[in-house]
């Protein structure tokens with residue numbers, strides 16, 4: 147059975163995670179909260195680096211935390227920025243790996259701005275089903 151997503155609670159958790167953002171280079175702070183189908187919550191923030199390509203997005207921090215703890219079955223992710231920024235292409239690809247049907251909630255500090263599925267954000271994506 148699919149878990150019921152408490153959108154406001156998920157966004158609150160992402161806002162909280164955003165406070166941990168380490169973004170001294172871009173000053174663009176991102177928080178994410180990922181809900182697994184069993185109800186477990188994983189949060190993430192962006193973590194930048196003086197070597198810019200080593201930066202990691204909030205979404206991938208949350209997803210890698212979850213996968214490294216044995217969770218791969220995801221219901222929803224909330225992403226909070228200052229201005230409703232939506233997930234980058236690499237994060238879309240990583241979300242697609244595990245959960246093409248996952249709900250993606252985009253929010254700022256005030257409100258929810260948009261909702262999509264991963265498949266809507268990455269149409270005709272390349273996924274595990276393409277590799278024999």
Ligand code: THU
Nearest residue numbers: 172174176192203204232233234
């Ligand atoms: N960022 C995220 O955390 N998630 C996204 O999907 C878009 C971009 C971060 C990466 C970098 O630390 C900052 O935002 C500016 O690109």
